[in-house]
Amino acid sequence: MLTGKQKRYLRSKAHSMKPIFQIGKSGVSENLIKQTADALEARELIKLNILQNCMDDKKSVASLLSSGAKAEVVQIIGNTIVLYKESVENKTIELPS
Template identity: 55%
Template sequence: MRSEAHHLQPLFQVGKHGVNDELVAGVGDALEKRELLKVSVLQNCPEDRGEVAEKLVGGTGAELVQTIGNTIVLYRESKENKRLLLPRA
């Protein structure tokens, strides 16, 4: 997952307003289309990146792939737009 996300640019930025319902809905829609995405947490965000990650994971039903620096990588399998093939354990 991390190697697949390496080349991606962040689609969303979390700034001074923090995580709100509109952001969660937008990230959820983007996950349905892309399955894997990055979210950037800006310096002026009132929440730390751990809190932001928890709220996005809880609100979207996604899985946290990693947090690196101020970037959060999320994955959620798409129902209609499957792009990534995961190895079976």
């Protein structure tokens, strides 16, 4: 579980990032969850964009992706979700304590 200070730090790191995935009409699939998990292992912090034609609620999309990829939801703002998961092999982000 991330503390408020850690979430604030991760939000500041994610601010300048571009979304790497877009979630559309098909919603959350097993393939999207696997790709999200792989991207989190490589980058630790990712941003996803929910398109207008997505039928699912943004909170349910965020919870499905975070539980499937075993990640933490840092922020849901507008139609953008920020996820964090500490990398096993490739740790680059040092969280404040």
